[in-house]
Every structure is written in C-alpha cells, then in structure tokens.
Amino acid sequence: MTRTTFVRRAAAMLVAPALLLTAAACGSNSSSGSSGAVAQVTGKEGSKPAITIPKKGDPSKSTVVKTLDAGSGSAIKKGDWVRVDVQAENWKTGQPIVSSWTTTSSANSPHQQLVLQTGQASQQLPEKVLDAVVGQKTGSRVLVQGTAGDLVGSGLNPQSGISASDTLVWVVDVAAAGSFDAKAEAKGAQAPSQSGLPTVQSPSQKAAVITIPKGEKAPAQLKQQVLIQGTGPVVKKGQGLIAQYTGVMWSNGKKFDSSWDHGGATGFQIGTGSVVPGWDKALVGKHVGDRVLIVIPPADGYGSQGNPQAGISGTETLVFSVDILGTV
Numbered sequence: 001m002t003r004t005t006f007v008r009r010a011a012a013m014l015v016a017p018a019l020l021l022t023a024a025a026c027g028s029n030s031s032s033g034s035s036g037a038v039a040q041v042t043g044k045e046g047s048k049p050a051i052t053i054p055k056k057g058d059p060s061k062s063t064v065v066k067t068l069d070a071g072s073g074s075a076i077k078k079g080d081w082v083r084v085d086v087q088a089e090n091w092k093t094g095q096p097i098v099s100s101w102t103t104t105s106s107a108n109s110p111h112q113q114l115v116l117q118t119g120q121a122s123q124q125l126p127e128k129v130l131d132a133v134v135g136q137k138t139g140s141r142v143l144v145q146g147t148a149g150d151l152v153g154s155g156l157n158p159q160s161g162i163s164a165s166d167t168l169v170w171v172v173d174v175a176a177a178g179s180f181d182a183k184a185e186a187k188g189a190q191a192p193s194q195s196g197l198p199t200v201q202s203p204s205q206k207a208a209v210i211t212i213p214k215g216e217k218a219p220a221q222l223k224q225q226v227l228i229q230g231t232g233p234v235v236k237k238g239q240g241l242i243a244q245y246t247g248v249m250w251s252n253g254k255k256f257d258s259s260w261d262h263g264g265a266t267g268f269q270i271g272t273g274s275v276v277p278g279w280d281k282a283l284v285g286k287h288v289g290d291r292v293l294i295v296i297p298p299a300d301g302y303g304s305q306g307n308p309q310a311g312i313s314g315t316e317t318l319v320f321s322v323d324i325l326g327t328v
C-alpha cells in the first residue's frame with residue numbers, strides 16, 4: 001500500500017490535477033532568470049491570487065522562480081514539511097489547472113491545503129514547483145513559471161491536452177512549515193486498551209501490532225482512546241498533522257497500511273475532509289505526542305464503496321494506531 005491509502009489524496013480535491021500529473025515530476029533545475037514575458041499576480045499571501053497572462057509577448061523560455069511576497073517566518077529547509085496553497089494556470093488558454101482555494105468540505109471547515117515534504121516526490125504537486133519554496137520563509141508567496149516539460153517532465157499525462165511545450169504558471173503560498181524526524185514515535189507509558197477495544201503493541205521503528213479482541217463485534221459507533229498522553233500543543237482543525245500510523249481491518253486483523261512501510265512519518269491536513277471522517281473526528285483536539293487508538297465504522301471510513309485497491313469492503317470497520325509527531 002502507498003502511504004496515502006487511507007487518505008483521500010489532496011490532489012483529488014483540486015480542479016484537474018489527475019489529468020495533469022500521473023507521477024512525480026522531473027526535469028532540470030529551475031532558473032531565476034527570464035528572457036521573455038512573465039505572468040502578473042495580484043493579491044497577498046493568504047488570499048486567492050489573481051493570475052494575469054500578458055496579451056503580448058512570448059513567455060520566458062527558461063523556468064522562472066520569483067518571490068512575490070517574502071514571509072517573516074523561519075526559512076524552509078529541504079526535507080521540511082510544508083502546508084501550502086496552490087493556484088496554477090495554462091499560459092496558452094488562461095484556464096485554471098489546479099486551485100486549492102475553492103476546496104472545502106463544509107461551510108464551517110477551512111479550505112483544503114496540501115501537506116507535503118520538500119525534497120520528496122509527490123503526485124500532488126510537481127517536485128520542481130514544491131522545491132521552489134526551499135530557502136523561502138514561512139508566509140511567502142512564490143511564482144513558478146515554466147514549460148510543462150520542464151516542470152512536470154515524464155509525469156505529464158498526454159490525455160490532459162497539455163503539451164510539453166505549454167507554459168504553466170504556478171503560485172504557491174507557504175502557510176506553515178516544520179522539520180520532523182521521520183523515525184520519531186510517541187514516547188511514554190502506554191495505557192491498556194479499554195474493554196472491547198483492540199490491543200496495540202508498538203515495537204520501536206516498526207508497524208504497530210494491533211490485535212482484534214476475539215468474539216467481539218465491531219462497534220457501530222466511532223471509538224477512540226489516547227494510549228499515550230502527549231504534552232505538546234493541541235491539534236487544530238486545518239493544520240497539517242505529521243504522524244506515524246498503522247491500520248488493520250477488524251474482520252480479520254489484517255494490516256492494510258502503515259507509515260513504517262513507506263519510510264516513516266507522513267503528513268496530511270486534519271479537520272478539512274482531506275482524510276477519512278474518522279480521522280478528522282478523532283484527531284482534532286488531541287495533543288502532539290499522543291498515541292491514539294481509533295476504531296472507525298464504515299460510515300466514518302470509506303463508506304459503502306469501500307476501498308477496493310486496499311482490499312477494504314464497504315462493510316469493513318477500520319482500526320488505527322496513530323502517533324502524533326507534530327503539526328504545521
């Protein structure tokens with residue numbers, strides 16, 4: 001399983017990223033120079049940008065990276081996790097390709113943002129576009145303009161209608177950033193599981209061993225228990241949450257995914273519908289450093305459609321052990 005098996009890929013919330021990206025981006029290093037026209041952007045970081053394509057002149061032939069707003073936070077290092085907003089348009093058509101600014105799961109929910117690790121390949125954003133924020137400060141707005149061939153490379157889907165020579169304009173806002181140890185885990189004495197709930201054993205640097213209680217029916221409602229009490233800040237809706245996790249199925253105890261199977265810590269936005277509802281309900285309000293046991297009935301998991309790719313049916317109850325490492 002990929003690390004995003006349980007997560008509704010953030011790319012799926014955007015206007016058309018699946019048509020544009022099929023794999024991680026590749027290409028040569030970006031240049032800050034420009035030998036042609038560059039798109040104009042109005043608006044400040046933290047609000048939806050307006051991209052204006054010049055009516056005259058050909059776009060720059062080289063990739064352009066430009067700081068539009070310089071943030072005042074800490075400088076972003078390669079390997080840091082970032083929570084970002086993105087807006088992208090096709091120079092030739094002026095049509096939006098991707099926008100995070102129009103995505104929200106409810107009227108009371110923050111809009112959905114991407115939570116990504118710089119220096120790592122991602123299907124949610126071209127690697128070259130993401131890495132343009134390295135060296136910038138939190139709170140910055142960055143313009144990245146270049147051909148699809150350079151920015152997306154072999155990840156460009158020919159069915160998107162975008163050719164390698166088409167110029168793409170991206171605006172990336174860095175809402176938050178942080179550095180975390182990919183091998184970190186919750187520390188402290190672990191409480192025993194409550195009666196009727198699965199037990200959790202967590203060998204260091206390995207996927208948790210979750211044992212379903214024999215003879216117990218899966219609960220009809222969401223169940224949760226803090227097994228290790230952390231002392232860090234409260235997790236708030238809309239933040240990017242960095243975590244270790246392991247998930248198994250109640251029906252057979254079979255593991256279907258774990259962050260440890262993918263190199264360690266993973267990140268996602270919490271409280272915005274970017275993950276299955278059970279995660280949003282259970283993890284908002286917890287503390288950094290917590291280890292949380294979550295039992296998720298189908299309605300708060302993948303629903304009646306299940307997740308065929310992971311072998312999860314529409315009637316399956318999911319069980320997770322989640323270590324909260326930090327937030328961005």
